[in-house]
Amino acid sequence: MNLIPMPKNITLLGGAFPYSAVKSAKYEEDKRIEKALLNLPQSENGAEIVFKKEEMDDEAYTLELSDKIIISAHSAKGVFYAIQTLRQLFCMPEIPKCKISDKPDFAVRGFYQDLTRGKVAKLETLKKLADKCAYFKINTIQLYVEHTFPFEEYKDVNEKFGYMTAEETREFDDYCYENFIELVPSLATFGHLYELLNQPKYAPLRILKDYKPESHYWWERQRHHTIDPRENGSFEMIKSLLDQYMPLFRSDKFNICCDETFDLDHCGLTPEESGKIYIDFVCKIIDYVRSKGKTPMMWADILLQHPKATSRLPKDVQLLNWCYSSNPNEKTFKTIASMNRTQIACPGTSSWSSFCEMTDIANDNIVNMAYYAKKYNAAGILNTNWGDIGNVCSIALAMHGLALGAEQSWTATKTMPSDFDSRLNALVYQSENGSDFVNRIGKLCLKLRWLSFIQKYSDGIYGKSSLNPNLPDEDTIRTAAADAAVLKAEIESDGALKPAYKKEMMLAVEAQQILARFFAKLIGCTAPNAPDVKEWLSRYKEAWLSKNKPSELDEIERVFLYFNPK
Numbered sequence: 001m002n003l004i005p006m007p008k009n010i011t012l013l014g015g016a017f018p019y020s021a022v023k024s025a026k027y028e029e030d031k032r033i034e035k036a037l038l039n040l041p042q043s044e045n046g047a048e049i050v051f052k053k054e055e056m057d058d059e060a061y062t063l064e065l066s067d068k069i070i071i072s073a074h075s076a077k078g079v080f081y082a083i084q085t086l087r088q089l090f091c092m093p094e095i096p097k098c099k100i101s102d103k104p105d106f107a108v109r110g111f112y113q114d115l116t117r118g119k120v121a122k123l124e125t126l127k128k129l130a131d132k133c134a135y136f137k138i139n140t141i142q143l144y145v146e147h148t149f150p151f152e153e154y155k156d157v158n159e160k161f162g163y164m165t166a167e168e169t170r171e172f173d174d175y176c177y178e179n180f181i182e183l184v185p186s187l188a189t190f191g192h193l194y195e196l197l198n199q200p201k202y203a204p205l206r207i208l209k210d211y212k213p214e215s216h217y218w219w220e221r222q223r224h225h226t227i228d229p230r231e232n233g234s235f236e237m238i239k240s241l242l243d244q245y246m247p248l249f250r251s252d253k254f255n256i257c258c259d260e261t262f263d264l265d266h267c268g269l270t271p272e273e274s275g276k277i278y279i280d281f282v283c284k285i286i287d288y289v290r291s292k293g294k295t296p297m298m299w300a301d302i303l304l305q306h307p308k309a310t311s312r313l314p315k316d317v318q319l320l321n322w323c324y325s326s327n328p329n330e331k332t333f334k335t336i337a338s339m340n341r342t343q344i345a346c347p348g349t350s351s352w353s354s355f356c357e358m359t360d361i362a363n364d365n366i367v368n369m370a371y372y373a374k375k376y377n378a379a380g381i382l383n384t385n386w387g388d389i390g391n392v393c394s395i396a397l398a399m400h401g402l403a404l405g406a407e408q409s410w411t412a413t414k415t416m417p418s419d420f421d422s423r424l425n426a427l428v429y430q431s432e433n434g435s436d437f438v439n440r441i442g443k444l445c446l447k448l449r450w451l452s453f454i455q456k457y458s459d460g461i462y463g464k465s466s467l468n469p470n471l472p473d474e475d476t477i478r479t480a481a482a483d484a485a486v487l488k489a490e491i492e493s494d495g496a497l498k499p500a501y502k503k504e505m506m507l508a509v510e511a512q513q514i515l516a517r518f519f520a521k522l523i524g525c526t527a528p529n530a531p532d533v534k535e536w537l538s539r540y541k542e543a544w545l546s547k548n549k550p551s552e553l554d555e556i557e558r559v560f561l562y563f564n565p566k
Helices: 031-037 076-089 123-135 166-178 217-223 234-248 262-266 271-291 330-338 359-375 395-410 420-429 434-447 450-462 474-493 499-523 533-547 553-562
Strands: 009-016 049-053 061-065 069-073 096-102 108-114 140-145 182-187 253-255 295-299 318-322 343-346 380-385
Touching (some): 031 166, 069 076, 076 096, 076 123, 108 123, 108 395, 123 140, 123 166, 123 395, 140 380, 182 234, 217 450, 262 271, 271 295, 318 330, 330 343, 330 359, 359 395, 395 420, 420 434, 450 499, 533 553
Parallel strands (some): 108 380, 140 182, 182 253, 253 295, 295 318, 318 343, 343 380
Antiparallel strands (some): 009 096
């Protein structure tokens, strides 16, 4: 059966289910269920739905399809997830009579979407993302925010980079709630405050007092700035940000981030001194968040460098254990487990710094992280979709990673399920080639790196090689260009592929063709054929603006035209 996540137990009862729709049904206990039922095909001659309340885990359910549909669950959550399974069953040309018994491995099954680095999604795009998350039984969404909210402190930069309004945030919170999703606020409160601390009026609060940029701001923004806890006014600044953002969410959790505080390592402190400064400031933020009735969450990367100091944190702080490599380090899970701390495993879609997710990396990363999470009794999975270096990848081309994260957070396996791609092709791409296309575009992105291209662009602006771009050689360029041409033709001729995905795939593979031509010129070899840059940009901008606010789209255009001046 083409189901994601695959249920724990399926028993075939013999014969075909005789209905292709359901009758309308009432569920008085929670009106959200009645809205969810509207996503099923409806007919007066459809199958009757019977609800039964039984003792079982809160998100567990059984689903029986015979002469009618029987949904058994202890809570509305279980009923909701049974409906999502029903939705997927009704996509099948023939549904077998069956009984499904199901429940998740993890309480937290999350998706983390970058709303800061380059791209601010429109509210309707975020609602569609929530729809897809609900469809795959994801129950938590976080949006990464630095300067993309109208904080008073960011008012001078908001229009430049775009933002999500308070009204949109509240509406999205309500929408998530209707879909049994907890929208957990996530805000940079220590590191990654570049656009805040790069303003002259707040620059005295940054650690690097004499900072001068050495590379493109997409790169600088990820490395700098960390706020200086030793400065008067630093904590008051963070409190102000928290006070403006926290009341918009019904969630009782708050992700304070506090990751990658790189600048602490560049101000003449010993590791012990920087560790103490870090922990002291984090504890102040945590105490403030807890005073507002919220359970703090934070990234664990810096804490893992100071395991002894972690004992100072309150026991309810949830640690987000992130790693994005194919072979994540099991030791970090063991370390946090030995501290008797709640941890959540955070793999990634590997779509950042790229026009398409790189599934060869993401598949191993997500499966291994989920396996370790289960082994060390983690609370769950928070699958991340970052937007490094301009966020040039469409959410549509991170869907493979999103769905795999949903599957592994429901049922963690030691190896990649062999039938996952075929199930995803049926449910999402509607073509047996969809996952293969995404995988092959991702391979092109690994050969012709957008990151290397931006590093070269940065060198052109700053007149020096501060980032040491690793340019592809002539053979790599030619091979990639030839592969891209073949792949483009295959995507274009696939009549089954869902149009929305075909459009994004075409744009991504054409971007790789353009990069091949640019890289060829940069290393002085004959440039392969590629689409016209300005014509491609016009289509790319149209696709971007259909789903996102302008955000930093103009900078992407500026990059391409820099290397295509005619």
